[in-house]
Amino acid sequence: MASAGGGPRGSVRPERHVQTGRGGNGGSSSTRTKSAPPKRPSSSSAKSSVDSDNAADAIRVRVAVRLRPKNNEDFIEDGDFTSCVELQPEAKKLRLKKNNWSSELYKFDEVFTEGASQRRIYEAVAKPVVESVLEGYNGTVMAYGQTGTGKTYTMGRLGKDDPSERGIMVRALEDILASISSLTDYVAISYLQLYLESLQDLLAPDKVNIPIVEDPKSGDVSLPGAAVVELRDIDHFNELLQFGEANRYAANTKLNTESSRSHAILVVHVQRSVKVKDENEGASVVSSMDDLLAASNHVPIVLKSKLLIVDLAGSERIDKSGSVEGPMLEEAKFINLSLTSLGKCINALAENSPYIPTRDSKLTRLLRDSFGGTARTSLIITIGPSARYYSETSSTILFGQRAMKIVNTVKLKEEVDYESLYKKLECQVDSLTSELERIQKIRQDEKAKIERKLRKQEESLAETKMTFTTKCENLEKENDCMTMEIKKLMEELNDERDQNKILSGRIVEMEMSLSQNKQQQLENSTYKKALSDSTQMYEDRIKALLEQVEKEQARCAYLELEMHGARQVVASNENSSKMQENSKVNELQKELRKLKEESRNEIQHLEAKNSELLSEKDLIYEELKSMQEKVMQEAKHRRSLEDEILKLKKVLSENSAVQLERGTSMLRTTSGVGGGAIYLPRTGKSRDTIPNQKDTISKIFEEVGLSNILALLKSEDLDVQIHAVKVVANLAAEDINQERIVEEGGLDALLSLLETSENTTIHRVTAGALANLAMNGSNQGLIMNKGGARLLANVANKNDDPQTLRMVAGAIANLCGNEKLHVKLKEDGGIKALVGMVRSGHADVIAQIARGIANFAKCESRAISQGHRKGRSLLMDDGALKWMVTSPTTFSASTRRHIELAFCHLSQNEENTRDIITSGGIKELVRISQESTRDDIRILAKKALNSNPAFLREIQ
Ligand code: ADP
Numbered sequence: 001m002a003s004a005g006g007g008p009r010g011s012v013r014p015e016r017h018v019q020t021g022r023g024g025n026g027g028s029s030s031t032r033t034k035s036a037p038p039k040r041p042s043s044s045s046a047k048s049s050v051d052s053d054n055a056a057d058a059i060r061v062r063v064a065v066r067l068r069p070k071n072n073e074d075f076i077e078d079g080d081f082t083s084c085v086e087l088q089p090e091a092k093k094l095r096l097k098k099n100n101w102s103s104e105l106y107k108f109d110e111v112f113t114e115g116a117s118q119r120r121i122y123e124a125v126a127k128p129v130v131e132s133v134l135e136g137y138n139g140t141v142m143a144y145g146q147t148g149t150g151k152t153y154t155m156g157r158l159g160k161d162d163p164s165e166r167g168i169m170v171r172a173l174e175d176i177l178a179s180i181s182s183l184t185d186y187v188a189i190s191y192l193q194l195y196l197e198s199l200q201d202l203l204a205p206d207k208v209n210i211p212i213v214e215d216p217k218s219g220d221v222s223l224p225g226a227a228v229v230e231l232r233d234i235d236h237f238n239e240l241l242q243f244g245e246a247n248r249y250a251a252n253t254k255l256n257t258e259s260s261r262s263h264a265i266l267v268v269h270v271q272r273s274v275k276v277k278d279e280n281e282g283a284s285v286v287s288s289m290d291d292l293l294a295a296s297n298h299v300p301i302v303l304k305s306k307l308l309i310v311d312l313a314g315s316e317r318i319d320k321s322g323s324v325e326g327p328m329l330e331e332a333k334f335i336n337l338s339l340t341s342l343g344k345c346i347n348a349l350a351e352n353s354p355y356i357p358t359r360d361s362k363l364t365r366l367l368r369d370s371f372g373g374t375a376r377t378s379l380i381i382t383i384g385p386s387a388r389y390y391s392e393t394s395s396t397i398l399f400g401q402r403a404m405k406i407v408n409t410v411k412l413k414e415e416v417d418y419e420s421l422y423k424k425l426e427c428q429v430d431s432l433t434s435e436l437e438r439i440q441k442i443r444q445d446e447k448a449k450i451e452r453k454l455r456k457q458e459e460s461l462a463e464t465k466m467t468f469t470t471k472c473e474n475l476e477k478e479n480d481c482m483t484m485e486i487k488k489l490m491e492e493l494n495d496e497r498d499q500n501k502i503l504s505g506r507i508v509e510m511e512m513s514l515s516q517n518k519q520q521q522l523e524n525s526t527y528k529k530a531l532s533d534s535t536q537m538y539e540d541r542i543k544a545l546l547e548q549v550e551k552e553q554a555r556c557a558y559l560e561l562e563m564h565g566a567r568q569v570v571a572s573n574e575n576s577s578k579m580q581e582n583s584k585v586n587e588l589q590k591e592l593r594k595l596k597e598e599s600r601n602e603i604q605h606l607e608a609k610n611s612e613l614l615s616e617k618d619l620i621y622e623e624l625k626s627m628q629e630k631v632m633q634e635a636k637h638r639r640s641l642e643d644e645i646l647k648l649k650k651v652l653s654e655n656s657a658v659q660l661e662r663g664t665s666m667l668r669t670t671s672g673v674g675g676g677a678i679y680l681p682r683t684g685k686s687r688d689t690i691p692n693q694k695d696t697i698s699k700i701f702e703e704v705g706l707s708n709i710l711a712l713l714k715s716e717d718l719d720v721q722i723h724a725v726k727v728v729a730n731l732a733a734e735d736i737n738q739e740r741i742v743e744e745g746g747l748d749a750l751l752s753l754l755e756t757s758e759n760t761t762i763h764r765v766t767a768g769a770l771a772n773l774a775m776n777g778s779n780q781g782l783i784m785n786k787g788g789a790r791l792l793a794n795v796a797n798k799n800d801d802p803q804t805l806r807m808v809a810g811a812i813a814n815l816c817g818n819e820k821l822h823v824k825l826k827e828d829g830g831i832k833a834l835v836g837m838v839r840s841g842h843a844d845v846i847a848q849i850a851r852g853i854a855n856f857a858k859c860e861s862r863a864i865s866q867g868h869r870k871g872r873s874l875l876m877d878d879g880a881l882k883w884m885v886t887s888p889t890t891f892s893a894s895t896r897r898h899i900e901l902a903f904c905h906l907s908q909n910e911e912n913t914r915d916i917i918t919s920g921g922i923k924e925l926v927r928i929s930q931e932s933t934r935d936d937i938r939i940l941a942k943k944a945l946n947s948n949p950a951f952l953r954e955i956q
């Protein structure tokens with residue numbers, strides 16, 4: 001019981017003490033404010049209007065009254081008495097009747113009639129206190145009343161035979177044991193008897209005079225000498241209770257006392273583990289070890305509470321029991337001491353007296369916390385119905401009424417469970433240590449691994465660096481080599497260029513020497529023939545002379561024979577006509593001698609001549625031999641020359657092919673409305689070689705002469721013709737040559753070539769040459785006058801080779817740039833042919849057509865604006881307009897621009913309005929005015945649209 005200044009009675013704040021250690025002594029402690037107050041009694045009666053303590057934290061001592069049923073004694077003794085009490089349980093009121101005309105009405109927290117069951121009593125009186133104890137608050141349930149009114153029946157009944165008779169002690173312990181965790185919580189009891197101010201341990205009967213110890217700081221009361229038995233289960237409790245009762249009975253017998261004279265006190269120690277996360281979180285009860293482990297982050301807290309179940313000694317005055325003398329008086333005094341002291345304290349507390357005589361008796365010291373302290377307290381007062389005990393009943397009721405005025409301040413007592421905290425922390429430290437060890441090991445392994453990796457990386461880096469450096473060096477070397485090589489190649493290239501020049505010169509030279517050679521060869525053969533003829537003649541003549549010599553010799557022999565015959569005749573006739581004959585013989589001899597002489601001379605002459613002829617013949621043979629050798633050499637030389645020519649021709653034709661390709665790009669680059677050289681020389685692999693080629697051409701030009709080159713255009717040899725026309729076409733690309741070519745008849749030659757030749761290459765290159773010539777304004781007129789447009793148109797109509805068509809289109813496009821020639825160009829079919837080449841579909845051809853039409857339209861537009869020309873455009877027919885309007889937008893940008901430009905110029909001429917509208921050109925004109933990439937073209941389109949009312953009408 002709280003002392004006068006001991007507690008803030010009726011204060012508004014519940015306190016919660018955290019004690020340290022099991023005994024609550026020493027150590028650090030902390031105080032927390034409990035978030036929720038202890039539960040109020042759950043039964044509706046607990047909320048009766050008697051409650052004056054609506055404050056949640058201040059709990060009034062609750063008092064219930066129980067009327068014992070009449071017993072036999074009552075029936076016998078009170079036969080003619082009526083009951084002195086009248087219960088109004090629904091109103092929780094009790095009327096105490098002094099006599100028939102005087103009665104008092106009292107209100108209680110509960111009023112139980114004689115029929116009230118033990119269960120209802122427990123639930124209304126004790127259960128709220130038990131629940132509060134389970135939540136960590138101290139609690140007291142106490143029975144007060146006259147002996148025989150049923151205190152023990154209410155509190156300590158075991159109910160072995162009839163379970164419905166189980167009293168508050170059994171039921172309370174049943175509830176407590178059912179609510180706690182056997183793993184983490186702890187329930188123990190002490191069972192004591194207070195008799196004559198001596199505390200005896202009913203569970204350890206040897207222990208008598210157990211001292212009451214009060215903690216001066218907390219005011220906590222403890223009985224260090226009493227046995228505290230931890231409960232296993234409810235059966236264990238029943239055994240202990242029975243054991244206690246048996247001891248109580250034995251002690252009373254020994255002391256010759258009655259149980260009604262002693263106070264029985266059951267102390268239930270409840271200790272529950274809770275986890276407290278932090279300051280802001282409430283404590284929650286731990287029900288299992290798992291919960292405890294799960295709550296490893298929490299501070300383990302134990303809630304320690306105490307439930308006192310007190311079965312007081314009878315409250316009747318001793319004298320009434322009839323034994324007031326001797327030792328009984330002493331006993332009565334002591335019995336009274338405790339009860340009187342309790343009554344005084346209750347009075348003082350009820351009256352808010354400044355002094356509460358708590359220390360006067362052991363009972364009041366034991367119940368220090370129950371009345372005016374921190375416990376939740378329920379008091380049940382038991383009364384009998386008999387009027388004979390009116391005054392006892394009345395005093396009991398008054399005791400109850402006063403107790404109802406006492407307000408306790410409940411406090412939660414919780415302690416940090418250092419033992420389990422220590423264990424838990426130790427556990428955690430151990431697990432963390434092993435975890436740390438594991439992590440350290442893993443770290444070390446990882447570190448070693450990383451270091452190994454790092455070393456490897458460094459090695460590979462160094463290696464890479466080395467490789468890189470070597471590579472760099474190699475590359476540098478290679479670079480140097482390459483530079484050298486490039487230099488060398490450049491030199492070689494230059495050499496090749498030089499050689500090329502030389503070769504080209506040599507070609508011409510060789511071609512010329514070839515023709516000379518041919519002539520010489522011809523001469524050689526004639527000479528040879530003459531030589532052999534003369535040799536033959538000489539041989540014939542020698543033969544004839546020899547025959548003649550033989551004849552003469554035969555004649556000579558015949559003559560000698562004849563002379564011999566004659567001599568014989570002469571000898572026979574000597575006698576007869578000696579004289580005559582002598583003279584005749586002389587004459588004949590003379591003649592013979594003369595003849596002989598003549599013959600000899602002639603023979604000598606012939607022999608001389610013969611030897612002369614023979615030597616001449618030898619000479620001729622030698623000459624013939626040397627001539628033959630020379631011829632053979634010449635033939636060999638010729639063959640090598642022919643080979644070389646073939647090679648050169650091949651090179652030239654390859655060059656021509658590349659050149660055509662290049663020519664295309666040249667055309668693209670020079671395909672402005674003004675046009676440019678269509679056919680340009682090309683022998684090397686890059687544009688850089690063009691000047692060299694030009695140099696070669698000009699060298700040929702200088703060395704061979706333009707007239708000779710032009711003459712070659714008429715050569716019978718097609719190859720020669722092709723090469724010649726290529727040279728001319730190349731020359732025609734240069735402004736300075738254009739006039740000369742025309743002057744020296746090149747234009748005529750080219751035109752006739754175009755007309756007569758059936759060869760495609762000739763057509764292509766000639767058209768290119770003409771295109772080049774047509775760049776020159778004065779040449780354009782000449783080309784037109786000489787029927788060039790007609791010839792070009794023919795070629796265009798006959799050919800489908802894109803390169804040829806590109807050349808032709810380029811030539812006509814250049815001619816389109818001369819307004820004076822427009823009419824003739826159209827008449828000669830030039831425009832029709834130009835537009836007709838659209839069929840080719842080749843982008844380069846289309847580009848030239850677009851350029852030509854743009855040239856034409858622009859010049860025409862200018863002539864109209866200057867007043868030189870009038871009327872509908874010459875482009876309106878021949879499909880040009882239609883093509884312009886419907887040409888696909890997929891053409892190259894420059895082609896599109898040319899077409900747009902041409903169309904815009906045509907649109908400026910009002911005479912073309914009808915054609916443009918009917919061809920659907922308005923849409924195109926509007927499109928150009930909005931979408932053309934060129935500002936000037938858009939402006940031109942807008943101008944046409946805005947200035948032509950017919951167009952404006954069409955748009956609307
Ligand atoms: P006390 O402890 O107050 O001296 P007891 O509990 O010993 O009184 O009761 C005296 C007698 O009355 C007992 O025999 C008990 O069984 C009986 N008794 C008391 N209260 C009741 C009750 N409510 N119903 C039936 N019997 C009762």
Ligand code: MG
Nearest residue numbers: 151152259260
């Ligand atoms: Mg009793």
